[in-house]
Amino acid sequence: MKKFKTAFSILFLLVIGGFFFIWIQNEKEFREELQQRPAPSGLHPIVEEKSNELIAKAADIGIDIIITDGFRSADEQNGLHAKGRSTAGNVVTHARGGESYHNYGLAIDFALRLDNGKVVWDTERDDNNNGKADWFEVAAIGKELGFTWGGDWQRFKDYPHLEMTFGLSITELQQGYRPEDVKE
Template structure:
């Protein structure tokens, strides 16, 4: 029995050491978790949104921004849709898990010639033989947005986001993008 204890003791000490390192690392990583949530779109996202609208208009495509900053409550209501309430499931992100909650995402749709808002990703309203929706996505990506239509698991065609290299976990811990980044 003593041989087993002597054999296991070094492993036990190593395990305790690793646990301590993990705890210390996480304590250093836990930035201001009570940092206030943004109340508006990030200034760069706001600027690029306007540029997107103008560049699309130059291609005879009228873009409508249907959503921007969302509160955690609004995000939870959208998450409940199709799960707890009627309607289709439109998001897999709960409150605090979406870039919308941090002012880093927008959703868009198009307006047709009659002025109606449409979500038809195949529409070619400007008649150039290309999907207007995909033309807008291309413009957005050139401006630095990530497009939800490129996602593998859950295609979110209206969604555009700028992460500034930050994960949701980092944003939840209070880390925010430098507003001077471009």
């Protein structure tokens, strides 16, 4: 009986070890495939579609907006990160290249456009005269469309920023995970 238990234990360990070996190989191949995926070079199709809807819905209530930034390369992101640090200007971002949803085509920034074409970042402006700040009305529309608004962040308020993460963290995006192009 003791020999049977020993033989069974060895067989069990071999089977488990085989499954573990196969799992490790599959995981390794999956990670290598992820790392070989090309980096995005523009806005995700759904983010682009929702950006256009944001512009249209804001116009419907008398607010003219412009998308001031969308996809950003890692080099562009590093240039922005340098502002207020190693180059002149105010700090505008805490994210380095590869650390922003902009770098994956999942974020946009907006501003208000006046009748004379001037672009402003005035969060108190009420040009449609409804008693509500236009900026916050646009942010609310963005949230209705599925964006997360940087003005709701606790640590750092980024009022022009809207993003769609599709449930992916920056770490996952850096590893090569990408959202699907299909609508939810």
